[in-house]
Amino acid sequence: MVVSIGFEGSANKLGIGIIQDGIVLANPRRTFITPPGEGFKPVDTAIHHQSNIVLLLKEALDEAKIHPEEIDVVCYTKGPGLGAPLVSVAVFARTISQLWRKPIIGVNHCIGHIEMARLITSAQNPIVLYVSGGNTQIIAYSQKRYRIFGETIDIAVGNCLDRFARILKLSNYPSPGHNIEQLAKNGKIYVPLPYIVKGMDMSFSGVLTHIEDFAATLQEYSIEDLCFSLQETVFAMLVETTERAMAHCGSQEVLICGGVGCNLRLQEMMSEMCKERGAKVFATDERFCIDNGAMIAHAGAEMFRVGAVTSWKNTFCTQRYRTDEVEVNWRDEQ
Template identity: 65%
Template sequence: MRERTRKIPPELSTGRTYFALGLEGSANKLGAGVIKHLLDGTSVVLSNLRHTYITPPGEGFQPRDTALHHREWAIRLIDDSLKKAGISVHDLDCICYTKGPGMGAPLQSVALVARTLSMLYSKPLVGVNHCVGHIEMGREITGAQNPIVLYVSGGNTQVIAYSRQCYRIFGETLDIAVGNCLDRFARVINLSNDPSPGYNIEQTAKLGKRLVPLPYTTKGMDVSLSGILTSIEAYTKDKKFRPNGALDGENENSNIFTPADLCFSLQETVFAMLVEITERAMAHIGSKEVLIVGGVGCNERLQEMMGIMAKERGGQVFATDERFCIDNGIMIAQAGLLAFRTGQTTSLEDSTCTQRYRTDEVHVAWRV
């Protein structure tokens, strides 16, 4: 994985080095990272640390408890991030934080820390859209030029393309996000939340052999996932379901299914829907590139299915590993520093958070 990548656009080259601290805390992951933009227009990741709030199996994470976790870990994570980067807070050009979308209480906790640092050290503040952070970090790491973006995470599911200084949403979920769908089913079958329920769904699915029928719900360029979740939860109450695996003497022809079969079926169905709407967007704008970002973008089966589709169209898929795919501070630093270098800052009066900050509301001034 390259850390020094694409050239910064010529219009952003001002003949000096820039440093930015990024703080992410829109859900259960608290991240702090420092990025450096060099004189020659390249960028370097100096640090990218993260701490995750993990709950017991079968339980989700509540906003209040998650916010308390972020408050407890914020200072030490920021301190460690600056030490690893080899700089002090005085060297920073700006402090970037996640403005939204996300969970209200965790967002507010991190915004409060960012505002405090900004006031203590007289550093400009930059509020960053979480989704745009994922996109810009994905473009930076992979080198994708102008891809269709599939953004899949616990809170968001969108198909996105860039046009005229805006990331435009071609399709999205009509109800719950794909990551939320996977996480909630993981709780139903009591999978561990460590390191994440989605990861454990993926590993369990690799053992699945039987594909059970589930609703396939695409509506134009949009998808609906709540009905699929209801349907697969119903399978866990079926007399043919074996929560602890098939019994001795039960084989593939006995119509018995296990948690592995259900995880496999859920992934195959949902990912096929995502590939379909992504392919439609590629056809619409004539793109040969797909960039997968967001926490679910780490899923190897999703990458494989998307790769098959892209190859058939003569294109390719770009994705990152868990360092940059899962929520992290460095993606906020990257998007925030790009915005800062085009003159965008956030005043203290406007340094609020919003749980519904849409991707297409951002003015992408750093792209032509």
């Protein structure tokens, strides 16, 4: 039996999760919300995390009904992410590791999303579409690595949606992408937008720049039309490249993870594609799609199980930590 605690704080979500042998015992979260039209600055986000982390730890331990001495390993997000929030949470995790005399493991944020989604959905060996505010990657597992088949060449799809929400002065509660999704449901006219797929890679910055011009006037199209058109365009790009990866790997499963992964329209479009191929699509809800501590605890527990403990001198953070840098020793070859 392994009980692990995970600390996540790579962006504006602070999460602490406790996992026991794949069972989520606690997974509380706090989100740093800024006024409409504003993004979150790294320093302000770090201060939010520092202000809330002690109370959140108590909440997690109380919810899980676990005492510190029962925890086997402390896990934290090593990267990728925003520097100041990452460091603020990592310092706390290192402190807890020393106080409780527990081993510590630095977890790749992207790997955390993938492993948590695999646990919740029971997907076996899928093509992974990882979409969030800071990352957009199409991934397949092979020979102890998560191989990146395609990715954004500029901004992430989540960042594209968030920045457009900022232009429209939409509320950041519960999230900008969620509010775009709700407005898009009432869109009636499709606005022609650039469709930028280059091989297996995608570009979203040009789409954002183009739709900004329409948003500045709002003469021909409504806000709802623009949100609808943006979603349809960028999600079609994601579905196309995911299908190409499926064909290349001979896969009959797609797993959607990351914050944007809880968008129901994206799940619907991916399901339509998979239905035509006789394939299956797997996705989770906002509890596990959005950044959370449980995903770090679970990925860390998998690493702990195969002895991949982080040495003390390597318990640093890095904003650039590629998904394919991690040796995935805990997965069996398929």
